[in-house]
Amino acid sequence: MIQENQSSRVAPAAFERMLWRHRGESGMLIPLLQAAQDSYGYVPASAIEQISGVTGIPTAEIYGVITFYKQFRLKPLGRHIIRLCKGTACHVVGAEMIGQVIADELKVAPDETTEDGLFTYMVVACLGCCSLAPAMMVDDQTYGRLTPQTIRKVIRQYRRDAEKTKGVAAAKA
Amino acid sequence: MREVLVGLGSCGLAAGGLKVYQKFAELLGSGSDAVLKKTGCIGMCYAEVLVEVRDEKNGSTVYGNVSPDKVARIVESHVRNGQAVTEWIVDTNGSTSKQQRIVLRNCGVIDPDSLDEYLARDGYQGLEKALTRMTPEQVISTIADSGLRGRGGAGFPTGTKWRLAAGSKDSHKYVICNADEGDPGAFMDRSLLESDPHSILEGMAIAAYAIGADHGYIYVRAEYPEAVKRLKHAIAQATARGFLGSNILGWGFNLQINLKEGAGAFVCGEETALIASIEGKRGMPRVRPPFPVESGLWGHPTCINNVETLANIAWIILHGADAFKERGTEGSKGTKVFALAGKIKRGGLVEVPMGMALKEVIYDIGGGTLNGSPFKAVQMGGPSGGCIPASLGDTPVDYEQITATGAIMGSGGMVVMDETTCMVDVARFFLSFTQNESCGKCTFCRIGTKRMLEILERICSGKGKQEDIALLSELGEQIKSSSLCGLGQSAPNPVLTTLRYFLDEYTAHIVDKKCPAKACLPLVEFFIVAERCSGCGLCLASCAAGAISGEKKKPHRIDMSKCVKCAKCITVCNVGAIEKR
Numbered sequence: 038m039i040q041e042n043q044s045s046r047v048a049p050a051a052f053e054r055m056l057w058r059h060r061g062e063s064g065m066l067i068p069l070l071q072a073a074q075d076s077y078g079y080v081p082a083s084a085i086e087q088i089s090g091v092t093g094i095p096t097a098e099i100y101g102v103i104t105f106y107k108q109f110r111l112k113p114l115g116r117h118i119i120r121l122c123k124g125t126a127c128h129v130v131g132a133e134m135i136g137q138v139i140a141d142e143l144k145v146a147p148d149e150t151t152e153d154g155l156f157t158y159m160v161v162a163c164l165g166c167c168s169l170a171p172a173m174m175v176d177d178q179t180y181g182r183l184t185p186q187t188i189r190k191v192i193r194q195y196r197r198d199a200e201k202t203k204g205v206a207a208a209k210a
Numbered sequence: 211m212r213e214v215l216v217g218l219g220s221c222g223l224a225a226g227g228l229k230v231y232q233k234f235a236e237l238l239g240s241g242s243d244a245v246l247k248k249t250g251c252i253g254m255c256y257a258e259v260l261v262e263v264r265d266e267k268n269g270s271t272v273y274g275n276v277s278p279d280k281v282a283r284i285v286e287s288h289v290r291n292g293q294a295v296t297e298w299i300v301d302t303n304g305s306t307s308k309q310q311r312i313v314l315r316n317c318g319v320i321d322p323d324s325l326d327e328y329l330a331r332d333g334y335q336g337l338e339k340a341l342t343r344m345t346p347e348q349v350i351s352t353i354a355d356s357g358l359r360g361r362g363g364a365g366f367p368t369g370t371k372w373r374l375a376a377g378s379k380d381s382h383k384y385v386i387c388n389a390d391e392g393d394p395g396a397f398m399d400r401s402l403l404e405s406d407p408h409s410i411l412e413g414m415a416i417a418a419y420a421i422g423a424d425h426g427y428i429y430v431r432a433e434y435p436e437a438v439k440r441l442k443h444a445i446a447q448a449t450a451r452g453f454l455g456s457n458i459l460g461w462g463f464n465l466q467i468n469l470k471e472g473a474g475a476f477v478c479g480e481e482t483a484l485i486a487s488i489e490g491k492r493g494m495p496r497v498r499p500p501f502p503v504e505s506g507l508w509g510h511p512t513c514i515n516n517v518e519t520l521a522n523i524a525w526i527i528l529h530g531a532d533a534f535k536e537r538g539t540e541g542s543k544g545t546k547v548f549a550l551a552g553k554i555k556r557g558g559l560v561e562v563p564m565g566m567a568l569k570e571v572i573y574d575i576g577g578g579t580l581n582g583s584p585f586k587a588v589q590m591g592g593p594s595g596g597c598i599p600a601s602l603g604d605t606p607v608d609y610e611q612i613t614a615t616g617a618i619m620g621s622g623g624m625v626v627m628d629e630t631t632c633m634v635d636v637a638r639f640f641l642s643f644t645q646n647e648s649c650g651k652c653t654f655c656r657i658g659t660k661r662m663l664e665i666l667e668r669i670c671s672g673k674g675k676q677e678d679i680a681l682l683s684e685l686g687e688q689i690k691s692s693s694l695c696g697l698g699q700s701a702p703n704p705v706l707t708t709l710r711y712f713l714d715e716y717t718a719h720i721v722d723k724k725c726p727a728k729a730c731l732p733l734v735e736f737f738i739v740a741e742r743c744s745g746c747g748l749c750l751a752s753c754a755a756g757a758i759s760g761e762k763k764k765p766h767r768i769d770m771s772k773c774v775k776c777a778k779c780i781t782v783c784n785v786g787a788i789e790k791r
Binding site for chain 1: 220221223224392471472473474475476488490493494551552592625631640778784
C-alpha cells in the first residue's frame, strides 16, 4: 500500500473549510489545489469534483491547470520525497551521475514511487542552494556536496528508520 | 555588548545551521554572556555554516564551516574570554572589500523576523519620506532620475514603467512583486526574501504610492518555503504596526499585500503569464500590447517589479538619486547582485557596482576556480542567457555590453565553468530545460526547441553530422523571431553563444567524435589506473555489461569493446581508480 507524504499534512477538513470560505472569489483555484494537495498528498479526483461543484469551474479547466503546473500530482506520493536538484551549478559538478545513483539505489525512474511506497524520486530544476552543489532534498531536509557514497548512506538510513518504526509498531500491536 | 549571529538562510539551514544555533543556545544559556541572534544570508555560502561574533575588542569576527562540535570552543575562548579562534575565521577581506551593499544592506546583519531591527537600520524611513514630503510624481521622478533598471533581466527603466502605470486612468491598480525566481543557478531573490523581507514590502509600498495602487501581490515560488514563511510573518508585522493596511502612517494611503505561491512553472516569471497564474489560470503569456501597466491583473493597470529592483527603492528615496547614480556606467546605474556558483572557490551572494569587469568578480571576489585553473567561461542569465568566454573577461557588468556578447545580464545567476565543463553539454542542458518549460503556445518555441534538443543530443552521443551546426543556428534565429514571450525569444541563446565562442568543441564532437572536457559519456573511454586499484571487485560486481575483469586483490581491467559507458563503476569505486579519457 502506498502511504501519503506526512511532512506538511493538513486535515482534509481544512481544505473543505477553505473551499467554502473562498467560493465565488476569483483567482482561488491554484491556492485551493495547493490546499487539496497539502491535505491528501496529491490532488484526488474527488477533490477536483468538489472544487468544481462549489466554484462552478468546469472539471476540464481544473484538470488543465493541474497538468500545467509541475507542483500538482494526480497520484499519491511515497512517504519520503527525494528532490534531486538539476540546476546549472549542480549539473556542472555531476548531478547527472548522482541521479543515476539514486535511480539505481531506489530502482525507479524520476517521478516514480518505490514499490514499498517509501520514496518518491523527483528531479527539480533548482533548489537554490547552488553553493552546496550537488544537492538534494529529502522532505524538508537538504543534503549538499553529495557523492555516490553519501547518497547511498542517506537513503539506507531512511530505510533503516522505516524498519525501526515498523518494528516498534509491530511490538506495540 | 557581545552578540552571536548565526546565518540561517536556506544555505545555512541546509548546511546544518539550526543545530549550530541550538548548540549556542544551550551553551550560552540564559546567562548574559552574549545575545544570540538569527540572521539571514551572510553571503559567503561556500563556508556555511557562518557565525558572526561581535564584541568591543575584536569588532566583527566571522567564523566559517562551523559545526556543532566547534561551538564550545568559540563560546569559551571568544565569547567568554575575548580570544578569537583565529584558525576558524573566514577571511572576509578578499571577498567583501570590492563589494558595495545597497540591496544586501541588511542581509546577514539583521534578524529577518524582527521588524525592530529593520527599523533600527532606517527601515520604513523611505516610505515615510515619500508619504510625508513627496508627491507621487516626485517619487517617480527620483526613481527615473536614479537610472534604476529592472533587475529581473530585461533592464526596462523602472521610472518609465511607474510613470506609465501612474498615467493609466483607473480607480483600481495593482503592484506585483515578481519573486518567481526560476533560473537554475540563481538564488539572489530567495536570499533577499529570506534575509530582509521588509525592504521588499517597503519598496512595494513606495511603488504603490507612486502609481496610485491600493492592492499588491507577491508572487513567490512555492519551492522557497523559508521565504514564504518569513514574508508572511513580515506582512503581519508591518500591518500590525501601520506600515501596511489602511491609512498607512496616518496619511490616508491604503495598501493591502497578499502572497501568492507559484505552482512550479518557469514561464510564470513572464509578466503576462504571471498575471494569468494569479488569476488562477494556466500560466501562458499573451500578446502585448496592451502592456500590464495599461491592462493587467483582472484588466486593471498593474506594475510588476522584480525583488531586487524593489529592494533598491527605499534606499534611493532616502539617499537621493544622485547617491545611486554615482555608481555604475553610462547606461547601467547602481549595483547588481550576483549568485556566484559552479566551479568557483568562494561561491555565494555578492553585490558589485555596475561597471566592474567580469574577471574581477570571478577572481577578486570569487577567488578563482575550484582547482586554481583558469576559468573557461561564465554563464550569465540562466536559460535565457549565454556563455561568455574567458577571452571576454574584461567585459564590464553593464546591460548593453553584456548583451553585445550574446548573453544577457539576466537576474544575476553567474555560473563559472572550467576545462572540465563541456560547452555542448551545457547548451544541451539549458535547452532541455527550456524545452521542458515551454508552455506550448508558440509553434517555434514548442517544436523548434524540441528539434534543437534532439540535434544537440545527437551531437553529444557522437552521432552528430556536419550540417547540424548550420541547422542549429538557423533554427535558433527562427525561434527567437517567432516566439511571443521572453522564454522563446531567448531559449536559443545558450546554443547560439556556445556556437559563436566554442565552435571547436562542436567540431570535436562531430568530426573527431571526442568530448574535450570528457563530460559526454558516449564519447569517452573508461580505464582503471592500476596503481590505485585495490582489486576489491566492487566495479566488477556492478558492471552489467561484463566488461570488467580481474582477480581479487589485483588490478582490474575494462574491456572497452564490451563497455556500454554507463559509468556505474565510477560511482561504486571507493578509491577513485577509474578515470575517463
